Amino acid sequence: MNIPLLDLKGIFKAQEAELRAAMDRVLESQYFINGPEVAAFERQMEAFLEHEPISAVGCSNGSIALLLAMMALDIGPGDEVLVPTYSFFATVSCVTLVGATPVWVDIDPHTCNIDHTQIQDKLTDRTRAIIPVHLFGRMADVAAIEQILNDTGRRQQVAIIEDCAQSLSSRYKGRRACTFGDLSTLSFFPSKNLGAYGDGGMVIARDPDLAHKVRVLARHGAEVKYHHQFVGLNSRLDALQAAILGVKLPMLDDWSQQRRDNAQRYRQLFAQTGLGGAVRLPADDEGGYLHVYNQFNLLVERRDALRQYLKDAGVGTAIYYPMPLHLQPCFAHLGAKEGDYPVSEAAANTSLAIPVFPGLTAAQQERVVSLIVDFYKGQ
Ligand SMILES: Cc1ncc(COP(=O)(O)O)c(C=O)c1O
Structure with missing residues (x-):
């Protein structure tokens, strides 16, 4: 009896007709990047998160979602970002890619999530953000982290960026992951609980202005085509992936x-x-x-x-x-x-x-x- 770590075929077979119809719809439209499929999926995700205000911005993958979060918060050289020492590489590479310095925090032995009891000692005048990762599908203690920032009077200077790549649909006291951070990021890598048929990602923001900035940054920093306020990235969600994800999200x-x-x-x-x-x-x-x-x-x-x-x-x-x-x-x-x-x-x-x-x-x-x-x- 062979037992794979992950079998995606069963999930595909259960939704095959709907998935093929969604892909056909995109092929018929010949509209492959951003556009109505992506917008519809973003609105669907906002409804799924059951929290207001909330804005979802599709992007190319979960690693770039983290990088966009760093860029949207203007984190850069001289800034420090607290990160767990145990996570996927992108949780930290996003920090160094913008020229900021990661500050390591060990994990809790029981949950393997960032050990919030070690956070206070790591905060300095240069701390700009904390990236709690909800590893393996169980949320890190974001409420405790927020409490520490409030108690030390640092909440305004220090952003919380939830790395939700592994934890969409998890909850803390009934509230969904992705609704706690100033910014939250998602990966739709095929092995994630909500997996695309290729790469995909998303940034979730509670502040609509920050969401708008992420959206602009993901389009080369241009709100109006060929007019660039920022040096951004080309990071967009494909319409095909959005259509597929839109079929899968209700499940x-x-x-x-x-x-x-x-x-x-x-x-x-x-x-x-x-x-x-x-x-x-x-x-x-x-x-x-x-x-x-x-x-x-x-x-x-x-x-x-x-x-x-x-x-x-x-x-x-x-x-x-x-x-x-x-x-x-x-x-x-x-x-x-x-x-x-x-x-x-x-x-x-x-x-x-x-x-x-x-x-x-x-x-x-x-x-x-x-x-x-x-x-x-x-x-
Ligand atoms: C915790 C975590 N953060 C970020 C990422 C990056 O996502 P992606 O593979 O879509 O770039 C992953 C995916 O493996 C992840 O598990």
Whole structure:
């Protein structure tokens, strides 16, 4: 029984007729970049987020969405941005690409999200933003971060940019991710919970003027074609991707629930294994969070050997992420060394994502767990 980490074919088959009709509509229109499909999807996303005021601006991918956020906030040389040491690379590259300096913050060992208790000590007069990443589908504690900024009188100077690439449709106390930050960013990379058929991204803004600036920046900084207020980028969402995403978005909460059901089944199965500390399960909903499990990420002993064992048995897994950001060669000049951010380093050595996609069957999950038990119990 081969069990992939992610199977997108089932999702496609369930919506095939609608998806093909949407793609045909774009082909018939021969309108491929921005235009009515993109505008319709942006409005659909705004309604989905259930929060006002909110503005959605499509762009080319989640990495550029973060870069656009930096640019819209005029963050640049001399500025500092607090970032978790454990995330996808783009969470930090957006900071250095505009010439600003990342300030590393370790993660919480339970959630793998930025450890908000370490934030206050890192704030300086040069801090301009914090990028909490809602890793694996469970939100970081944005409310606590906002509280710290308020209590220290810094909220006006320090923007919160939520990196929601992995967490669209998750919630904190009922309110959706993407509605807490001054700016929030999304990726529609195919493996995200809302995945396009290519690259795609979005910036969400609570302030309509900031949203407008993002939109202009994504069009070479020109509000009127060929008249440039800013040096912007070419970063637009394709009409084909917008049409596809528009078909998929109404299903997203349902898929998230399926992921949650699968996670719950894993919890029940692992509870019966007696594996103890060898396998640590991801954080759950505790504290008012609705986890949407873009990944069901274990922290395990003898990770690489277990991964090989599962691979040999036909089970797909992934390591998110094998090297923490502060140890990446391109950031060596920032001076961090091994041991400086121990929780991130431990996560990099023990992380293993196992299949949790919508459509995964109970029998497949039982097989994954029984293989893991076999591995540790040596049968
Ligand atoms: C946390 C996080 N931020 C940003 C990105 C960048 O998104 P994209 O791949 O669309 O550029 C990703 C995607 O992998 C991500 O997981």
